[in-house]
Amino acid sequence: MRHHFPYRNRMIAAATKGLVVTQAKCKSGTMMTVKEALELGREVYCVPYPFNSQEGAGCNLLLQQGATMLTNLADLDII
Structure with a gap:
């Protein structure tokens, strides 16, 4: 049910110490979950994409806004 998505997104964000974003369009449920995570003071980590990738x-927008970049498996040790 679509009206449950905001509640679900907040629960996901609240249940974590940080949020790892591996793929997200600028307008997506993932970005809504990121918004909730940031409001709760959670860290956000992202994988970079080519500039022409929708x-x-x-992810690229979040990196520009200060998310921590993940570029290889060793980067997961910082989480």
Whole structure:
């Protein structure tokens, strides 16, 4: 049910210490979950995408806004 998505997104964000975003369009449920995570003071980590990728445009936007970049498996050790 669509009206449950905001509640679900907040629950996901609240249940974590940080949020790892591996793919997100600029307008997506993932970006709504990121918004909730930031409001709760959670860290946000993102994988970068090529500049012309619509599927990863949200990740690139989050990186520009200060999310921590993940570029390899060793980066997961910082979480």
